[in-house]
Every structure is written in structure tokens, then in C-alpha cells.
Amino acid sequence: MGRDKTLSSGTAPPDTLHTAGSSQDVLAWPWAATGEELKQRVQDVKVLAVGAGGIGCELLKTLVMSGFKHIEVVDLDTIETSNLNRQFLFRKRHVGKSKALVAAEAVKQMRPDIDITAYQGNVNESRFDVDFFRRFDCVLNGLDNLEARRHINRLCLAAEVPLVESGTAGYLGQVSVHIKGRTECFECQPKPTSKTFPVCTLRNTPDKPIHCVVWAKEMLFPLLFGAPEASDLHEAPPAGSGIDAAAVTRNIADDPSCYQRAEGESSTHFAERMFRHLYCTKINELRNMEDLWRSRRPPQALDLDALRMPAYGDGGDQPAAIEAGVPATASSACKELGLSDAHSVWNDQQNAAVFLRAVALFLDGRSHELGSAQFDKDDLLAVELVTAAANLRATCFGISRQSLFETKGMAGNIIHAIATTNAIVSGLIVVEAMKLLARSFASCQTSFLQVSGSKRLVSRMSAPEPSAACMVCSTAQARLVLNANKMSLQQLVDKVLKGRLALIAPSLWCGTFSYEEGEGLEEDEITRNRKLLLLPLAQLPGGGVVHNSILHVDDQEQCFKAQLIITHREDWDDEQHPEGFYLGGDLPPALTEPSVEAAISETASPNEDVVSLTSDDDGVAAEAAARPVAKRKAIEGNTDSSKRPRT
Amino acid sequence: MSTPAAELSEQEAAIYDRQLRVWGVETQRRLSGAKVLIAGCGGLAAEVAKNVVLAGVGAVTLVDDTPCSRRSLSNFLVGSTTPDDTTVAEASVATLQEMNPFVKVAALPGPPEAVLAPDVLRQYDLLLLCDQPASRIAQADVMCREAGVAFYAGVCRGIFGWAFANLHQHRYIVERQEEQPDGSTSKHVSEHNASFATWEQATSCSLEGVNMRRFSKLYLLIRGKLLEGAQPLCWLKLRRALQAVVSRFEQQQQRFPTAADADQLRALQQQVFGEMGVDAAALPDEMLQAYAAYGSDMPAINAIVGGTLGNELIKAVGGRNEPVNNFFLFSLAEGGEGVVECLPRPKPAAPAAAGSVAEEILLQPAKMGKVPIRLKEVTYMLSPFQQSVMGGLWKDLPHKAAHHAHNARDAIIFCVAPLVGIAYYCSAYKEAEKLHHRF
Structure with missing residues (x-):
């Protein structure tokens, strides 16, 4: 379709191809x-790459090679050793440095003529606001978490910048395009939330390896070395909270102080006391609650003396450090014990030895961290301890044990990642970005990488329409430019909300400040409102309506809801904008004006002061414009019928 | 095919951690014993070389004596400051070696065709030809079969990219994670054997019974026989014909053709093809325009085809997962899908036919590749173990209530709503009845 248009619309002489209008x-x-x-457009546009990790490195390379000249990149992370197998812009010597800066430097080496800016920072920071995003022609995501993706999606919607979103896991990957009003936004489809485990399963009745790993990581580890209040292990519910729960927890709840090292207690002794407490006392307590074991296999307590490693059994061959309680400097219990293969599964004796040694090493070697230690997947000793603790618990409950490698993956939420998938995804992202630059929106697609053996290794689906039910993108958003120090609330309500947006009884809120109009207000509320109306926006209570505030506007009567993103401008040109404000965005046009049809038909209105419906399908625009009208008619219809009783 | 190397060192384990979680220690060990030869060092070769070097293949050797001054601009391995007289192979080797010190990266002297000697080939486990003409691919395919070396070819041109695989006889395992009814997962390993067709067979086989509408046009372009019954046209001749059209356009107009010049190009095509004795109808119109920009490759497509080829090379030497048998075709002209075609088409009844598909040895005769695989959406970066602990019984009660209410939302809508609706309707009806009687 698009092709026919260009072909039939004649040819522009080549020397005028890159004038402003032709873009x-x-x-x-x-x-x-x-x-x-397209080559010219690629050179002229400015793109933002969010993330310089697995996808980010490949993406920057593909962008630069494809001829993109103006690139900015944001990443918070620093480089780690386990990144080097796929983030090919980084070298061993870069470990510990900022990903964004090193990656920018590396691609600059490939093509010195590019203009690349790197930011080391979190995209949630306020400096990356809507105005920041508005500077780009296209935003390309290579992120690794849902929160940042949601944030970017909202900012891109607010800034009306098209977004190309991507994700990979192992051999699978996907790339999708999100254009406001044209394709669905990132949040139109519900996204999976993280899996939660009921705390009673973890504490009393684990039946999967992951339950034991989470128990060791989230409950035991903070209790032993971190902040005890962060753990749920010893928590007791308030009294009188149901008979069953109380009966269960009376037995389970115990004094957190027993997990603290007593005065003068040696680290080895503490470790043994913990072992007996966790795997013998506590397990026996659980076992005595017969209600729990009617349909389950009851847990078996472990006997520490039977599990001592043969070499250490009589204490004769025990390393001197353990015996003498000398502060240990070693960082790994496994290395001391000779368990070098991370992929083998330890037996009970080995687990017990690793547990005892790891606890002792932690207490002796890292006493400064005690009370604030947090589990980190790159902390070898912590992973060893969690592995051993989880495996011992798994033995008690008859669950299969896991290797150190597996446990590290489970406890650290490690995502499988390989370079090839990231490379393919980066190629697909750039293809979509080029479609956006060609303004060929109809050909935008969601691409999926499939597992090997499929008939299509890369399959596609045309980008879905936006979902009307989406909380994020179906609520209208607009940019409101004004002088917050001059414009009063009264002017805002009269000129903008009532005049331009044609609201009848607007109510608005912004942070903690709220304002309401309409029938049914109390006397004191009316007097309060009268005072508020005279104040300039910046001086309103609750911090005021200032630059980058999001003003939530709604009108109950019209079922209208919108968000206005405030841009404060001091140097206001009264001649250009005599009304004292400027409104841009996708809001439905004012209904009081008779030219509703005209506004819809001339879609790409050059005068931005008129609420523009640019680049929207006529149908979508018409529907948006018709919504308040239809609603009002429906209200009238209702009142009519209610007044006229049936006879 | 390769001799597995010894145990992984601690450093290797630290660097390869994330990929070990994808393909396991055994595959990694096989990879580190493999020797790969890559001939031709353009943008596509750079992508594949980067991928296999990062993956930790034992040795990678590059062959291309093009000086850096005349290099393909899409080879990102050659730095901007490289002296002009070094060859692209040497310049790429330096970058690759830095990328992964555990891999032996080397360059052989001579042009890409220098690898087509049995003595050279026998030293390697796998040969990849990048961006080479069809005649050379055919020659290499024959030599690799004789030398018992796995063979891959990849070409990226304009908006097209494709790869060809010939692993002769290939054994591989497929590991499936199966969820048991009780919630635990079990691993299920099956062993398979696949035999591959030669390039000759794959490009001269009959296409009888193939649904041409859904068939990859790119394959036809590769094969040079564009439409059934049209005059056969070899890849090289097609290229020459296209270049003749484009260069004549440039001579006449003094500029490079763009998408807007379709009509003029079409007229020129008629003229030039007529002179060359080639049937102009054999070439779809749009393909010509795409080839107007033939001289350049698209880095984005290099990344896609190079990534896929990287995966295939890893599968071939790792002996794990089903490899592509025997074409991977990616064309923006056909919707930007990466299609796998097996040619000649396997005959379902006669498994003994040359170039038949993977036969399952241990599993029941459910044919691989016949099982429709549904689209699977990646859950954005949530690992299977993503987790958080729910607070204690009495913590955060409002949130829990909201959570349960949300879970039960459908139940509320479908069970409660009709009851309330009926009750409301009845009372309204009674009221109306009352009013009706009153007046």
C-alpha cells in the first residue's frame, strides 16, 4: 500500500531528498x-539506546554499522566477569567500569565519525524526563527488568516517541514496536509478575528444591548474618489469630536471639549449634505437628555427629584453622574442603561440612558485614552456604539436592543468555527502527525467535492495535506548556479545562493537592476553593504544579480522564500564544467549537496550537472525539426516560 | 566430530557461566575441542566469528587477503585505525583474540578460495564460506564431503540473507524439560540422526508438489530458477544481469538508483535482459529494486543471519539440538521471517531417499519438524526461578485481600452479577407494574 503511494507520487530530484519536509x-x-x-534519514535522526548489556552491546554495534550517527546510551550497571561471554565490547580489563561509558568508547573506535553520548545512571532518575525523551526520534530498549521497561513505556507514550522493545532468554527472544495510538503499548498485555511462595510452605512444608533455596537465601541468610527483621523465619502472628495458625506457630516461633552468637562462643561452635538447631531441634518440632503430615511424608532430623566427614570425624586431621579458631582469611569453604566441581551434587556429609565451614568463615573473615550482609549471587561464600543449607533441608524433607551451579542460578535469578540470540535480536530491532524511519508503520511487526527445530526460526506477527482497556495508553495524555508562576488556578480551570477541553465539572489532582468542582460540595470546601483559585499554580499546596508535574484531570460527568504533563516556561511570548498556554497531544478536540469535523478531516494540522490529531487513523480520532458526545447523549437519554413514567 | 577438551578451568567457568546454563558443560567441552575455518571476511563473517569466539570454540581461523583499505565497511572487527596494508583477516584476528583469550584465533594467507584444498580442509572440523559465489559454494560442498568436514555457507545481499548447511551425517541429542504432574521437572534426553543433501541436490531437485505461493522466493533467487517453466538462470548470471541494469542506469543518470526509479529500471531491465537472452519475466519487479542497492549489505541482516549461523555452528560442533537442514532464508521482501526449508523436500514414505530429514532413533516415530510449534512469548527476563517471599500471615493484609479479589474477579462477575441483575430487574419490574396500575 505504502509502496504504491510513493511510486505513483512521482520522484523527487535526488538533490532535494534530504530537505526538511521530505522526512x-x-x-x-x-x-x-x-x-x-533512508540512508540519509538514518544519518540525521537521533536515537536512544536504553541498556548497554547483552542486547545493548550488539545493538550499539548494529546501529553504528547501519549508519546511525547520533546515538545516546543509558546504563546503570558496571561490567562483571560473567558478562564477557556475550557483551563483546567489554574486555577483562574493563571489569568494574561503567557499561555505558566503555560501550560508547568501543563503538566510537569502530566509526570515529559518530556522535555518541553515554550516561551512567538509572533511567528512573528525574534527569531522564519526558523532555529528555522528546529529543529522540526513536527509543530502542535492551533492558533486563520489568520495572524499567514499564517506566520507559510510559515516558515514550508521554513524549510520543516510538519505542522498539526487546527481550531474550536463552535461545528465545522477541522484538516489538510500540507507537502511541497506532500499536499496543508495552503494558496493553498483562505481564507476568514474579512468582511468590507462601511463607508457610517455605517454613513448614517445602516440597520442591526451590522452596529450600528460597528458605536458605531469604530466611536463613539474613537471620544469621544480615538484619534479622528482614527474615520471616521466626515471625509470630499476633495473638488470637485463629486457632490453627496459632497452634502451628507457637511451636515454630522462637527467639531470634538464639541465632545470634553468644558472648565468647567460637565460630565453629556457633556453626554446630546452628546446625543442631535448624536440622534437628526445629525439624523435630515440625515433625511433632501431626496435622501437617497426614498426607505428607514427615521430615527426618539430621544427626550432626553421624554426618561429620570421615577425615574430620575424630578431629585429628581437621585443618588447624578450624581447631584453633584462628580468624580465617579464605573466601571459599569448598576450596578448603576440596569440592572444586560446581556441577556435582554434594552428599549429606559434604553439605554438612560446607555448612559448618561456611558459617565459621563468614563469622571470622567478614565480621564487619555482620548485621547488614545481603545475599549476592557473585559472593561465592554466600552461595556455598545457601547451597549447603538448602541441600541439608532438602534431605530432611526428602527433596532432591542441587549442585552449587544450579543453586546459584535459582538463588540469583540468573537469566540464561548467549551472544547469538542477542545478535539476532539487535538485527531485528534495527530493522524495526528503519521501518519507523521509513514511516512504514503498517509493516511494523512483533518478531519471535523460536527454538531450534521450528519451521520458522524467526516468526512474525503484525503489531497489534492498542487495547482500549489499557490503563496506561488509553488514558489521554497531553503536554501543557504554561508559566506556572503567572497562571492562576482560576485561569487553568477556565481557560484550559473548561475552554479548551470542554469539561463541565473538572476535578484535578497533582501529588497531594486536589481540587474539585461541581454540586454537592460543603460550605467550607467552597470557601477553600475560592482562596485556592487565586493562587498561581506554583504556589498551590503540596509542592504546587510545577515543571514536569503530572496533572490528573477528570470529569466524572463526561467519564473523561486525562493526564496533563506540565512544562513550565518563563519566557512566554504572548504574541505567539495569546491564550497564555499551549496544549499538544492526543486529547479529543474541544466540543464547544463547531469545527470538530474539520479538525478530524485535516489530520496533519500544521498549526500545533490546535489540538492536533496528527498521524492518527481517522477512525481512531473520530472515535476519541465522539466519546464525550456519545456519553452526554446517553445521560440525556437516561434523564428523559426517567422523567417520563410509563403509562 | 571433535575431540572434547579437558575439564573447564575456573576462569573459563566464570566467563562461560551464563551460556553453561543454556547448553551445559558437555557441549562447552565439545566446543572447546572444535576447529572452525571461516573463508571470506565481510560483515557476515565478522558476526559469525564473533559469535563462535565468544561461545568458546577451540580454534577459529580466518582467510581473506583483502587489504583493509578495500574492506567491507560492515566488518566491525576491523578498527578505524588499522593500517591499510594489513589484510582484513589479520585485523579481525587481533580483535577476536582480545575478545576471548581462551580461543586460538589465527589467519591463513591467501584469498578465500585458498581453503579449497583437501590438505587444508582436513585440519578443521567445519568450514564456513561467507559471501562467496554459488560456483565456489558448489565446489566447497563437494570437497568438504570428501574430506569429511561439516560445511556451511552464508550470503547477505541487500535485504536478503541466507545460509546453507551440509553436515553429511549428523548425530545430535535433544534435551527436553518435562513438567511432571507433581510439579517437579524431569529431563528427557533423546538421540537423533540426520542426513543432509548436497548443494547439488539441494539446488537442482524437483519442486513438484511444492505450494509455490507459500514457498520462499529467496530460495528461487538463490537457485536461479525463479518461476516454474521459466528459463533457468544461474545466480552469477542473474547477478551480472542485475548489475548491468544498475550500472547502465548509473551511466545514464549519473546517480545511484533509488526506490523511486522503478519505472526506469524496469524499462532498462527489459532492454538489458533482452540483449543477454534472459527472460525478464523470471524476475519479480521488486527484487530488481532491492538489487539496485546490491553493492551493500545491511548490518542488521548480517546480525540476524550471523546470529543464526553462530547458533548452527554451535549446534553442529556441540551435537546438541536439531540443526537447520538445510536452508535458512531471511528476506525483508517476504515479511522479515526467518524460514527453514529442507530441500529436496523429504519424502514421507521413503526415509531412505537421499537427503531425507531427521529420523528419530530412540523416540516413537513422531517426526521432528512435523510437530507444529506454537508461538511462545518470552516472559520478559523472568527466569524460571524468579521469586519473592510473601510476607507473614498478617503482613500487608490489604494487599493480600486485593490480590485475592483480583484473582476471583471473573467469579464475581459471572456468579454474582447475574443474581444481582435478576434481583434488580425483578424489583424494577414490580415498581413499574405498580405505577402502571396506579395510572
């Missing part, structure tokens, strides 16, 4: 992909 032309995809026109 709006729809190019014929995919034939334009290697054409001069």
Missing part, C-alpha cells in the same frame, strides 16, 4: 531499506 514521506518498505533516502 515525512512514507517510503516503500522493504525496497527502500537500502535506498539513499
Whole structure:
């Protein structure tokens, strides 16, 4: 479709191809992909790459090689050893440095003529606001977590910048395009939330290896070395909270102080006391609660003396450090014990030895961390301790044990990652970005990488329409530019909300400040409102409505909801904008004006002061415009019928 | 095919940690024993070389004596400061070696075709030809079969990219994680054997019975026989014909053609093809335009095809997971899908036919590749073990209530709503009845 348009609309002489207006032309995809026109656009645009990790490195390389000249990249992380197998812009010597800065430096080496800016920072920071995003023609995501993805999605919606989103896990991957009003936003489809385990399963009736790992990592580890209040292990519910729960927990709840090292207690002794407490006393307590074991196999307590490693059994061959209680400097219990293979599963004796040694090493070697230690997947000693503790518990409950390697993956939420998948995904992202630049929105697609053996290793689906039910993208958002020090609330309500947005009884809130109009207000509320109306926006209570505030506007009567993102501007040109404000975005046009049809039909209105419906399908715009009208008619219809009783 | 190396060192284990979680220690050990030869050092070769070096293949050797001054600009391994007289192979080797010190990276002297000697080939486990003409691919395919070396070829041109695989006879395992009814997972390993067709067979086989509408046009372009019954056209001749059209356009117009010049190109095509004795109808119109920009490759497509080829090379030497048998075709002209085609098409009734698909040895005769695989959406970066502990019984009660209410939302809507609705309707009806009688 798009192709026919370009082909029939004649040819522009080549020397005028990169004038300002032509960047709006729809190019014929995919034939334009290697054409001069698109090449020129690729050089001119500015893109933001979010993330310089697995996907990010590949993406920066592909972007630079494809001819993108103006690139900015944001990443918070620093480089780690386990990144080096796929983040090929980094070398061993870079470990510990900022990913964004090193990656930018590396691609600059590939093409010195590019203009690349790197930011080491979290995208949630306030400096990466809507105005920051508005500077880009396209945002390309290579992130590793859901929160940041959601945040970027919302900012891109607010800034009306198209977003190319991506993700990989092992051999699988996917790339999708999110254009406001045209395709669904990232949050139109519900996303999986993290898996939670009921705390009573973890504490009393584990039946999977992961339960034991989470118990060791989230409950035991903070209790032994971290902040005890962070653990749920010894928590007792308030009294009178149901008979069953109380009966169960009366037995289980115990004094957190027993997990603290007593005065003068040696670390080895403490470790043994903990072992007996956790795997003998506590397990026997649980076993005595017969209600729990009617349909389950009851747990078996472990006997420490039977599990001592043969070499250490009589204490004769025990390393001197253990015997003498000399502060240990070693960082690994496994190395001391000669368990070098991370992929083998330890037996009970080995687990017990690792547990005892790891606890002792932690107490002696890292006493400064006690009370604030946090589990980290790259902390070898912590992983060893969690592995051994989880395996011992698994033995008690008859669950299969896991190797150190597996446990590390489970406890650290490690995502499988390989370079090839990231490379393919980076290629697909750049293809989508080029489609966006060619303005060939109809060909935008969601691509999936499939497992080997599929008939299609890369399969596609055209980008879905936005979901009307989406909380994020279906609520209208608009940018409101004004002088917050001059404009009063009264002016805002009259000129903007009532005048331009045609609201009848607007209510608005911004942070803790709220304002309401309409019938049914109390006398004191009306007097309060009268005072508020005279104040300039910046001086309103609750911090005021200032630059980058999000003003939530709604009108119950019209079922209208919108968010106005405030941009404060001091140097206001009254001649250009005599109304004292400027509103841009996708809001439905004012209903009081008779030119609703006109506004819809001339879609790409050059005058931005008129609420523009640019680049929207006519149908979508018409529907949006018609919504308040239909609603009002429906209300009228209701009142009519209620007044006229049936006879 | 390769001799597995000894145990992984601690350093290797630290660097390869994330990929060991994908393919396991055994595959990693096989990888570190493999020797890979890559001939041709353009953008595609750079992608594949980067991928296999990062994966930890034992040795990677590059062959291409093009001086850096005339290099393909899409080879990102060659730095901007490299002296012009070094060859691209040497310059790429330096970067690759830095990327992964555990891999032996080397360059052989001579042009890419220098690898086509049995003595050279026999020293390697796998040969990859990048961006080489069809005649050379055919020659290499024959020599690799004789030398018992796995063979791959990859070409990226304009908006097209494809790869060809010939592993001769290949044994591999497939590991499946199966969820048991009781919630635990068990690993299920099956062993398979696949035999591959030669390049000759794959590009001259009959296409009888193939649904041409859904068939990859790119394959036809590779094969040079574009439509059934049209005049056969070899890849090289097609390239020459296309270049003739494009260069004539450039001579006449003094500029590079763009998408807007379709009509003029079409007219030129008629003229040039007529002179060359080639049927112009054999070439779909749009393909011509795509080839107008033939001289350049797209780095994005290099990344896609290079990533896939990287995966295939790892599968081939690792002996794990089903490899592509025998074409991978990616074309933006056909919707940007990466299609796998097996040619000649396997005959379902005669498994003994040359170039038949994977036969399952240990498993029941459910044919691989016949099982439709549904689209699987990646759950954004949530590992299977993503977890958080729910607070104690009495912590955060409002949130829990909201959570349960949300879970039971459908139940509320479907069970409670009709009851309330009926009750409301009845009372309203009674009221109306009353009013009706009153007046």
C-alpha cells in the first residue's frame, strides 16, 4: 500500500531528498531499506539506546554499522566477569567500569565519525524526563527488568516517541514496536509478575528444591548474618489469630536471639549449634505437628555427629584453622574442603561440612558485614552456604539436592543468555527502527525467535492495535506548556479545562493537592476553593504544579480522564500564544467549537496550537472525539426516560 | 566430530557461566575441542566469528587477503585505525583474540578460495564460506564431503540473507524439560540422526508438489530458477544481469538508483535482459529494486543471519539440538521471517531417499519438524526461578485481600452479577407494574 503511494507520487530530484519536509514521506518498505533516502534519514535522526548489556552491546554495534550517527546510551550497571561471554565490547580489563561509558568508547573506535553520548545512571532518575525523551526520534530498549521497561513505556507514550522493545532468554527472544495510538503499548498485555511462595510452605512444608533455596537465601541468610527483621523465619502472628495458625506457630516461633552468637562462643561452635538447631531441634518440632503430615511424608532430623566427614570425624586431621579458631582469611569453604566441581551434587556429609565451614568463615573473615550482609549471587561464600543449607533441608524433607551451579542460578535469578540470540535480536530491532524511519508503520511487526527445530526460526506477527482497556495508553495524555508562576488556578480551570477541553465539572489532582468542582460540595470546601483559585499554580499546596508535574484531570460527568504533563516556561511570548498556554497531544478536540469535523478531516494540522490529531487513523480520532458526545447523549437519554413514567 | 577438551578451568567457568546454563558443560567441552575455518571476511563473517569466539570454540581461523583499505565497511572487527596494508583477516584476528583469550584465533594467507584444498580442509572440523559465489559454494560442498568436514555457507545481499548447511551425517541429542504432574521437572534426553543433501541436490531437485505461493522466493533467487517453466538462470548470471541494469542506469543518470526509479529500471531491465537472452519475466519487479542497492549489505541482516549461523555452528560442533537442514532464508521482501526449508523436500514414505530429514532413533516415530510449534512469548527476563517471599500471615493484609479479589474477579462477575441483575430487574419490574396500575 505504502509502496504504491510513493511510486505513483512521482520522484523527487535526488538533490532535494534530504530537505526538511521530505522526512515525512512514507517510503516503500522493504525496497527502500537500502535506498539513499533512508540512508540519509538514518544519518540525521537521533536515537536512544536504553541498556548497554547483552542486547545493548550488539545493538550499539548494529546501529553504528547501519549508519546511525547520533546515538545516546543509558546504563546503570558496571561490567562483571560473567558478562564477557556475550557483551563483546567489554574486555577483562574493563571489569568494574561503567557499561555505558566503555560501550560508547568501543563503538566510537569502530566509526570515529559518530556522535555518541553515554550516561551512567538509572533511567528512573528525574534527569531522564519526558523532555529528555522528546529529543529522540526513536527509543530502542535492551533492558533486563520489568520495572524499567514499564517506566520507559510510559515516558515514550508521554513524549510520543516510538519505542522498539526487546527481550531474550536463552535461545528465545522477541522484538516489538510500540507507537502511541497506532500499536499496543508495552503494558496493553498483562505481564507476568514474579512468582511468590507462601511463607508457610517455605517454613513448614517445602516440597520442591526451590522452596529450600528460597528458605536458605531469604530466611536463613539474613537471620544469621544480615538484619534479622528482614527474615520471616521466626515471625509470630499476633495473638488470637485463629486457632490453627496459632497452634502451628507457637511451636515454630522462637527467639531470634538464639541465632545470634553468644558472648565468647567460637565460630565453629556457633556453626554446630546452628546446625543442631535448624536440622534437628526445629525439624523435630515440625515433625511433632501431626496435622501437617497426614498426607505428607514427615521430615527426618539430621544427626550432626553421624554426618561429620570421615577425615574430620575424630578431629585429628581437621585443618588447624578450624581447631584453633584462628580468624580465617579464605573466601571459599569448598576450596578448603576440596569440592572444586560446581556441577556435582554434594552428599549429606559434604553439605554438612560446607555448612559448618561456611558459617565459621563468614563469622571470622567478614565480621564487619555482620548485621547488614545481603545475599549476592557473585559472593561465592554466600552461595556455598545457601547451597549447603538448602541441600541439608532438602534431605530432611526428602527433596532432591542441587549442585552449587544450579543453586546459584535459582538463588540469583540468573537469566540464561548467549551472544547469538542477542545478535539476532539487535538485527531485528534495527530493522524495526528503519521501518519507523521509513514511516512504514503498517509493516511494523512483533518478531519471535523460536527454538531450534521450528519451521520458522524467526516468526512474525503484525503489531497489534492498542487495547482500549489499557490503563496506561488509553488514558489521554497531553503536554501543557504554561508559566506556572503567572497562571492562576482560576485561569487553568477556565481557560484550559473548561475552554479548551470542554469539561463541565473538572476535578484535578497533582501529588497531594486536589481540587474539585461541581454540586454537592460543603460550605467550607467552597470557601477553600475560592482562596485556592487565586493562587498561581506554583504556589498551590503540596509542592504546587510545577515543571514536569503530572496533572490528573477528570470529569466524572463526561467519564473523561486525562493526564496533563506540565512544562513550565518563563519566557512566554504572548504574541505567539495569546491564550497564555499551549496544549499538544492526543486529547479529543474541544466540543464547544463547531469545527470538530474539520479538525478530524485535516489530520496533519500544521498549526500545533490546535489540538492536533496528527498521524492518527481517522477512525481512531473520530472515535476519541465522539466519546464525550456519545456519553452526554446517553445521560440525556437516561434523564428523559426517567422523567417520563410509563403509562 | 571433535575431540572434547579437558575439564573447564575456573576462569573459563566464570566467563562461560551464563551460556553453561543454556547448553551445559558437555557441549562447552565439545566446543572447546572444535576447529572452525571461516573463508571470506565481510560483515557476515565478522558476526559469525564473533559469535563462535565468544561461545568458546577451540580454534577459529580466518582467510581473506583483502587489504583493509578495500574492506567491507560492515566488518566491525576491523578498527578505524588499522593500517591499510594489513589484510582484513589479520585485523579481525587481533580483535577476536582480545575478545576471548581462551580461543586460538589465527589467519591463513591467501584469498578465500585458498581453503579449497583437501590438505587444508582436513585440519578443521567445519568450514564456513561467507559471501562467496554459488560456483565456489558448489565446489566447497563437494570437497568438504570428501574430506569429511561439516560445511556451511552464508550470503547477505541487500535485504536478503541466507545460509546453507551440509553436515553429511549428523548425530545430535535433544534435551527436553518435562513438567511432571507433581510439579517437579524431569529431563528427557533423546538421540537423533540426520542426513543432509548436497548443494547439488539441494539446488537442482524437483519442486513438484511444492505450494509455490507459500514457498520462499529467496530460495528461487538463490537457485536461479525463479518461476516454474521459466528459463533457468544461474545466480552469477542473474547477478551480472542485475548489475548491468544498475550500472547502465548509473551511466545514464549519473546517480545511484533509488526506490523511486522503478519505472526506469524496469524499462532498462527489459532492454538489458533482452540483449543477454534472459527472460525478464523470471524476475519479480521488486527484487530488481532491492538489487539496485546490491553493492551493500545491511548490518542488521548480517546480525540476524550471523546470529543464526553462530547458533548452527554451535549446534553442529556441540551435537546438541536439531540443526537447520538445510536452508535458512531471511528476506525483508517476504515479511522479515526467518524460514527453514529442507530441500529436496523429504519424502514421507521413503526415509531412505537421499537427503531425507531427521529420523528419530530412540523416540516413537513422531517426526521432528512435523510437530507444529506454537508461538511462545518470552516472559520478559523472568527466569524460571524468579521469586519473592510473601510476607507473614498478617503482613500487608490489604494487599493480600486485593490480590485475592483480583484473582476471583471473573467469579464475581459471572456468579454474582447475574443474581444481582435478576434481583434488580425483578424489583424494577414490580415498581413499574405498580405505577402502571396506579395510572
